Amino acid sequence: MPWYENFFHGLTQDAWKAAQTDDQTRLDLEWLVETLEFGPDDRLLDVFCGYGRHALPLARMGCSVVGVDISDEYTAELRGAARRDNLPVETVSGDFLTAPLTGLFDAGYCLGNSFSFFPRPVMLAFLRRIADLLKPGGRFLAHTGMIAESVLPDFQERTWMPLADNFFFLAENEYDPLESRMDSHLTYLKNGKTETRLAQHYLYTLGELRHLFREAGFAEPTCFGDTDGRAYELGDTDLWLLAERR
Incomplete structure (x- = not known):
C-alpha cells in the first residue's frame, strides 16, 4: 500500500491547516488567476484539493471546481462548506489515478508538496491523466518545495x-x-x-520534471521560483511549474 493512502487523518490534517496562512493563500489565488487564464463559468480541476482553501474562493469567482483528494475528512469538509455557501464545487474522494472523473477541464492545478508523492512510472501516469483531462491549450499549474534543487x-x-x-x-x-x-x-x-x-517524497530534478511533462502531453513548461514571476533558481524554496496541454 502506498504510504499516502493511510497518512491524511488526525493531527496530520490539523498540522497542515496550522501551517497555512491567509497571506499565502491570497498570493496563491492571485497567481492561479494570473497564470491559468481562466474565466467565469470555466471548469477547473483541483488535484489533491485538501479542505478547499483554493477551491472555495475560486468557486466564489464563478468557476465550477472539481476537487479530488484521498482524504475522506478533507473532501467531506470541503463538500459541507460548498453546500453551506451554495458554491459550484464537486468533490471526489479517492486516488486521483483511478478517481471517476468525466468531461474536460479548462485548467487545473496541484498546490502543496503532494506533487512529489510518486516514483517515475506512476508520476508519468499521473501527469498523463491530468493532460488527458484538460482541453487542448488548457493550462496546469503545479507547486512543490520537494525537488532536488x-x-x-x-x-x-x-x-x-x-x-x-x-x-x-x-x-x-x-x-x-x-x-x-x-x-x-x-x-x-x-x-x-x-x-x-x-x-x-521523490526528489526529481527540474530537468526530469521538464521531460516528464513533455512526455505526458504538455508543451515546454515554464518554471518560477515565486509568485512574482521570477524564474526558478538553484536553492529556491519553492517551484511553480506552468505547462499547457498540447
Missing part, C-alpha cells in the same frame, strides 16, 4: 517546528540516493497527544 543543497536531517500554541512538528529525514527519495519520519505533538507518520 530545492532540498538537497541544504538538506535538513532534523527539523523542529512550532505550529501553534501547544502544537509542534518534528521531521527526521533520510535521503536514499539510489531511489532519489526522501523518507521523513514525522512526529506531531498537540496538547499532550502524539501521532507519528512516514512520508516519502
Whole structure:
C-alpha cells in the first residue's frame, strides 16, 4: 500500500491547516488567476484539493471546481462548506489515478508538496491523466518545495517546528540516493497527544520534471521560483511549474 493512502487523518490534517496562512493563500489565488487564464463559468480541476482553501474562493469567482483528494475528512469538509455557501464545487474522494472523473477541464492545478508523492512510472501516469483531462491549450499549474534543487543543497536531517500554541512538528529525514527519495519520519505533538507518520517524497530534478511533462502531453513548461514571476533558481524554496496541454 502506498504510504499516502493511510497518512491524511488526525493531527496530520490539523498540522497542515496550522501551517497555512491567509497571506499565502491570497498570493496563491492571485497567481492561479494570473497564470491559468481562466474565466467565469470555466471548469477547473483541483488535484489533491485538501479542505478547499483554493477551491472555495475560486468557486466564489464563478468557476465550477472539481476537487479530488484521498482524504475522506478533507473532501467531506470541503463538500459541507460548498453546500453551506451554495458554491459550484464537486468533490471526489479517492486516488486521483483511478478517481471517476468525466468531461474536460479548462485548467487545473496541484498546490502543496503532494506533487512529489510518486516514483517515475506512476508520476508519468499521473501527469498523463491530468493532460488527458484538460482541453487542448488548457493550462496546469503545479507547486512543490520537494525537488532536488530545492532540498538537497541544504538538506535538513532534523527539523523542529512550532505550529501553534501547544502544537509542534518534528521531521527526521533520510535521503536514499539510489531511489532519489526522501523518507521523513514525522512526529506531531498537540496538547499532550502524539501521532507519528512516514512520508516519502521523490526528489526529481527540474530537468526530469521538464521531460516528464513533455512526455505526458504538455508543451515546454515554464518554471518560477515565486509568485512574482521570477524564474526558478538553484536553492529556491519553492517551484511553480506552468505547462499547457498540447
